Each structure stands twice: as C-alpha cells, then as structure tokens.
Amino acid sequence: MQFHLNGFKPGNYQVPDEARKPYPNPPILDLPREVDVLIIGTGPAGLTMARQMSEFADIKTCIVDMAPGPLLFGRADGISCRTIEIMEAFNSSEMVVKETYQLKQNTFWEPDPQNPQNIKRTEKIKDARGGLSEFTHGIVNQARLHELLIDGMANSITNLHPHYSRELLDVEIDDTQTQDLKAHPITATFQRTDQAGAQKRETVKARFVVGSDGGRSRLRKSLGITLQGDSADKAWGVMDILLTTDFPDIRVKSFIQSQDHGAVMTIPREGGYLCRFYIELDALAKGKRATDINLSEQDLIAKAQKIFHPYTLDVKEVAWWSIYSVGQRIADRFDNRPLNSPDTIIPRAFVSGDACHTHSPKGGWGLNTSLPDTFNLGWKMAAVLQGKAHPKLLATYSTERRKVAQQLINADKELSKLVATRPTAGDASEKARIDTAEIEAFMKRQSGFVSGTSIEYAPSYICTGQENQELATGFKIGQRFHSAIATRVADGRSQHLGHLVKADGRWRIFLFGGTENPTNAASSANRFVDYLANSTASPVLKYTPKGGDIDSLIDTYAVFQQQDLSMHDLPDYLWPAKGKYALRDYEKVFQTQEDNDLYDLRGIDRDAGCVVIVRPDQHIASILPITAHAKVSEFFDTFMRVPD
Numbered sequence: 001m002q003f004h005l006n007g008f009k010p011g012n013y014q015v016p017d018e019a020r021k022p023y024p025n026p027p028i029l030d031l032p033r034e035v036d037v038l039i040i041g042t043g044p045a046g047l048t049m050a051r052q053m054s055e056f057a058d059i060k061t062c063i064v065d066m067a068p069g070p071l072l073f074g075r076a077d078g079i080s081c082r083t084i085e086i087m088e089a090f091n092s093s094e095m096v097v098k099e100t101y102q103l104k105q106n107t108f109w110e111p112d113p114q115n116p117q118n119i120k121r122t123e124k125i126k127d128a129r130g131g132l133s134e135f136t137h138g139i140v141n142q143a144r145l146h147e148l149l150i151d152g153m154a155n156s157i158t159n160l161h162p163h164y165s166r167e168l169l170d171v172e173i174d175d176t177q178t179q180d181l182k183a184h185p186i187t188a189t190f191q192r193t194d195q196a197g198a199q200k201r202e203t204v205k206a207r208f209v210v211g212s213d214g215g216r217s218r219l220r221k222s223l224g225i226t227l228q229g230d231s232a233d234k235a236w237g238v239m240d241i242l243l244t245t246d247f248p249d250i251r252v253k254s255f256i257q258s259q260d261h262g263a264v265m266t267i268p269r270e271g272g273y274l275c276r277f278y279i280e281l282d283a284l285a286k287g288k289r290a291t292d293i294n295l296s297e298q299d300l301i302a303k304a305q306k307i308f309h310p311y312t313l314d315v316k317e318v319a320w321w322s323i324y325s326v327g328q329r330i331a332d333r334f335d336n337r338p339l340n341s342p343d344t345i346i347p348r349a350f351v352s353g354d355a356c357h358t359h360s361p362k363g364g365w366g367l368n369t370s371l372p373d374t375f376n377l378g379w380k381m382a383a384v385l386q387g388k389a390h391p392k393l394l395a396t397y398s399t400e401r402r403k404v405a406q407q408l409i410n411a412d413k414e415l416s417k418l419v420a421t422r423p424t425a426g427d428a429s430e431k432a433r434i435d436t437a438e439i440e441a442f443m444k445r446q447s448g449f450v451s452g453t454s455i456e457y458a459p460s461y462i463c464t465g466q467e468n469q470e471l472a473t474g475f476k477i478g479q480r481f482h483s484a485i486a487t488r489v490a491d492g493r494s495q496h497l498g499h500l501v502k503a504d505g506r507w508r509i510f511l512f513g514g515t516e517n518p519t520n521a522a523s524s525a526n527r528f529v530d531y532l533a534n535s536t537a538s539p540v541l542k543y544t545p546k547g548g549d550i551d552s553l554i555d556t557y558a559v560f561q562q563q564d565l566s567m568h569d570l571p572d573y574l575w576p577a578k579g580k581y582a583l584r585d586y587e588k589v590f591q592t593q594e595d596n597d598l599y600d601l602r603g604i605d606r607d608a609g610c611v612v613i614v615r616p617d618q619h620i621a622s623i624l625p626i627t628a629h630a631k632v633s634e635f636f637d638t639f640m641r642v643p644d
Helices: 044-053 081-089 093-099 142-154 218-222 297-307 366-385 391-418 436-445 447-451 466-471 524-534 539-543 629-637
Strands: 034-040 061-064 105-112 115-126 166-173 186-192 201-211 227-229 234-245 253-257 263-268 274-283 313-326 329-331 349-351 485-488 494-496 507-512 554-560 589-591 610-614 620-624
Touching: 034 044, 034 186, 034 366, 044 061, 044 142, 044 366, 061 201, 081 093, 081 366, 093 142, 105 436, 115 436, 166 201, 166 218, 201 218, 201 366, 218 349, 234 297, 263 297, 274 297, 297 313, 329 391, 366 391, 391 436, 391 447, 436 447, 466 620, 507 524, 524 539, 524 554, 524 629, 539 554, 539 629, 610 629, 620 629
Parallel strands: 034 061, 034 201, 105 253, 201 349, 507 554, 554 589
Antiparallel strands: 105 115, 166 186, 186 201, 227 329, 234 274, 234 313, 253 263, 263 274, 485 494, 485 589, 507 610, 610 620
8 A cells, every 4th residue: 555645644444535534533421430450542552452342341441541542653663463463352353454565675784894984785675574474573652552452442232432641540449349359449549631621630449550651650650660671872873764865675675884973874764755764863962861852853954964875865754753862671560469479469550561671772672572461461360350369360460471471671771782873972992883784684584573472471380281282383472472374174265274363362272183973972182072062161161151152161172183073073063052042053064185284283182183272362372282181271271260
C-alpha cells in the first residue's frame, strides 16, 4: 500500500490520502465508580491489557489516559514478528501485514577510505530475522496498531472504550484488604483535564490496577517502585520525513557512520515515501537531559545532510520529530509486593511497558516488549478473577517479564554503543568509530530476541517438562509456540496451527500422534483422547465450568501422520458437539502435509509423537509423552481451581 504522497496524514490508511482525517477525540463520559481492573495509560501495554480484558463479559474493566484522545503520530513504529503473532491472537494480523513496510535488507555505510569526507556502502545483506516466523518484521504507525486494539475492544462483548482527559492524582492501596480477592482495596483519584471538566475529580475503586503510564509513571512512584540502571548520557534526534534524495538505499534500513559528523540510522516507513532518521547528537553534560538541548528540526536536517555527504537530502516535510536520550533502566519489581515475597502474597498493582523498563528506541524493542508484558499478565488476571486459577499465578508475571526486560536493557546498551561514533559523556577513551561489521554481527546474534521469537520463560510450574524436550526439539518449552502448517482432515484446508491459539484465556493441548493408527482403540493417541474425555482425573472434565462446552477452558487439537483419516472414525472428543444446538466442530483434527511436513520442521518424534501444552499467551507450557496421562493432570492441578 502507498500513502502520504502529498504530505503525511494520520488516520485510517484504508481511506485515501485525500479523504483521510485524524481520529477525532471521543466524547467524555463519567468514570465508573467500581471496577475489577483499572488500567492507567493507553500505550501499547495498556491497550493490550484492555483488549485482553474486553474478551471477558464477567470482568469489569476501565482504561484511563491523560491525553485528549487517541494517538495520532507514531513513536515506536517497529512491529516485530512476535508482535504480529500476538495481533493474530486478537484476529487483527491481516491489517497489520497489509499496511506494514516489510524490512527485508540492511545496508552499512562508512567513510570512504579514498575520500573520508564521503560515505561509501560497505555491505548490503538480508535481514537476519527472515524465516523466524510466518510474519515479517515491519514498520507501521503506532497509532494504527492502537486503533486496531481499540476497535477490537469496542467490538468485543464488553464494548470497552478508553476514558481520555484524566490525570492520575493519587493511588491508595488498603493493605488490610489485599489478600481478600473479593475486596476492592485500590482507590484511584483522577482529575479531568478537559476544559469542560473544570478540574472535576473522580474516584475509582478497583480490585486490581495496572500502570502502563510511561517512563514517568505516577503509579510506579506511588507504589515506591524504583528504577535501577544508568542515567542518560547520550542524545539522539529522531524525525519522520518526506524527502527527495540521490542516496541509493533510502528504502532500505541503513546504518551510516561518517568521519567527522556522527552517525545516522535510517528506517523506511510504511506507505512508500516516509522515512525515519535517528541522528547522533553530542554527549550530554552531567546532570543534563535531552529536553535541555536547544535544537530544532532544521538543525537535525542540517546535521543529517553533513553525514550523508556526498549525497543530497532535500526534506519536503517533517511529519514528527523529537530529541531523546539513551538511558537504560529497569524497575526493581513489577508489582506492589515487597521484594522476595512468596507467591502466596497476592499482588494487586502492576507496572508494565515503559513504566518498568526504559531504553533507547533504535532497536525497536519498546512497543515490542511493552505489548507482550500485558499479553503475559492479562490471561493470568482473568483466570484469577474468574476463579479458574489460584492467585499465586499472578506472581509469575513479575518473574517472567522482568527477566525479559533485563535482557532488553543489556541488548540496548550494546546496540547504543555500536551505533554511536562519538564518545559518551565521561568516556573520551572510546573509539572514534566502530566497524559496522560489529553491528551486523550483533543483529545476527540478537535476531531471535529482536524479533521476539526467542523470548523464553524460565522453568516453573507453568513452564515444565524440560526432560521431554527431545520429543519435539523445534517447540522450545518456555518460548512461543512456533507455528507450522497442517491440513485439516475434514475439508483439506491448510491451517497455521499457531493461529488457533487465540487471546480468549483458553489453554490448548496439541496431540501429535505417532506411527500408530489413531482410529485403533489401543493406540496411544486414542487412549490419550479417551483419558481427556472420560477419566475422572481429566483436567478437561475437572476444570471445565458446569454447562460449558467441552473446549471452553482447555481446547484440544490433534495432528496425525496418517493420510487416509475420516473424522467419523475418530473419537467424538476430537469433533465434539457444542453450543445450544450441539453442532459438531470439525476443525480440530489435522494431518501432516507431504511436501511440508511439520514433524520434520519442528523435530517431532515420529514413532512416539508427543503432547504439547500451550498457554493462553501462546508460550509452550509443557511437552509430555502421549502416554503420560497423569502428568497432564498434575500440570493443571498445580494452579487451577475447580469451578464452583
């Protein structure tokens, strides 16, 4: 898709440039007085949390922001493969894929040895993230991603909408009520910031609160959570521009280092014309911040023009620009529990996104780490609120996501040094220039982390079974379920298995059959299915709410190697009767494709097969032998609760 030809215009890219208008500010409605979940901030983390909560009719959610309306100009616009996988869980990946500018190549430019005042390309390579997912890393306006999440909220069963023009003044937590799940121990006070509101104050009582309110989070400060790490000592300028140039790689992501004027990183933007520049500025003096730098967008353009010599840059329009500083910090804890608290202490307040980890934007990790924060937290909170899981599950959010945030901080420190040509403050001993080969090596080494596909949660009671990893070497326990294509038995349709794991709070069990014919009642696959369907110890029977469909909590799929299967020869559990009319679900059984065999792709043991348990956030929770019936029950018994 192409747009922005005659100037940058925010809004829905499905509307032509000539007719597209910015998103209007919505009408202001009173805040509810009492909710189950209060979310502060409408950035990627806050909206993802709200989008997840909107799926549950029995959970009352409120999301609040200081801004007068939805975001118009993107800040963090890199969309990783993993983020698009998550958007697929919300049934929104198609629009993201259609509108993103896909990054396929990287180029590296250095001073020309024959004429150092000029830059010269040293290498053009394929993007290292290719093939890590069925989706491609790309660039799209952050505001469009927000719109897709907001539209999903509005179209959900709860018809959830953000509340804008509210400033958080104070949050109080009644510690005497925090361990009573039915209580509303949180009291949040807001002040209207719109002109009509006339400084009106509103109070919301909540069972849980999630702070996704940015690097200067008021919720984090009210909880006494501190940020640890390095202060900012390096400044960069960033701008989204429409330009004409004779630079040959303007539509390719490029790392450019000049002899005397610093470095630029360019990223082509969606629409075919827009481009983002990250421009290296001087080191910050001690105690100074990026906001203290007195530069304009014209100063940034002038500096970029010097770096690009001998190529010309004629900037026609600056859609957005800013100056930021590089500092890497991480919160000492991600919830309101004291440090080193046992899992039995129920957390009631959480921080996510920039509220608990800050870093530079060059690696594209901000949005792509913030959004998975609350994708991790959302299903856990819903399960606890609905009485489906023990409250101890909530403690795993901080454990799992803080480790990821620390990995992000470490990677960002390394990248920030690699793309800088000038010394940071107080370190004049640094090299004047770093070889771009080091940047290339870093990107290859970190490709899985940058794409989000290698994020791995440590062993725990919701990431177990490591002793069985050899049964499916391509499904890494703790990492996301790496999708592969199979053919649906009922109708021959090709289906990405990963796309079956939707953000609806359900667990998935994938049964990969061995060499035995599954229609044989004595086969291991048939006996496993019989256990789930009929045993009194079955987690499906034990934890499914009374009156609910058989797959309303644990959704089972089967994949077989045999090519001549008929649905009616398989156990009823694999094509269950559902809904008020007891209609049959024919979309749960698959067979391998002869020319694209997922057993080969994911290293699945052909003889024995295996069982893969997938969490509601698409991460693999366990791998078990098909014969390990009791182990499946033991896994769920650790944290699930029998419904009332």
